[in-house]
Amino acid sequence: MRFEIMRLDDVDGAALGSTVVDADSVNRIVQQAAAIGQRLYIRPADTSAS
DSSP, X not given: XXXXXXXXXXXXXOEEEEEEEEHHHHHHHHHHHHHHTOEEEEEEOOTTOO
């Protein structure tokens, strides 16, 4: 399964950028974001758009 991870602005919560990763990468990205206090929004990636 693949997930879209969006990095969020600290002020207004707007998405600053996104990336699609596999399930194995989600934990690593979340750990890195937590270490620097970065906010993320994670959702299943749309598999119909390739």
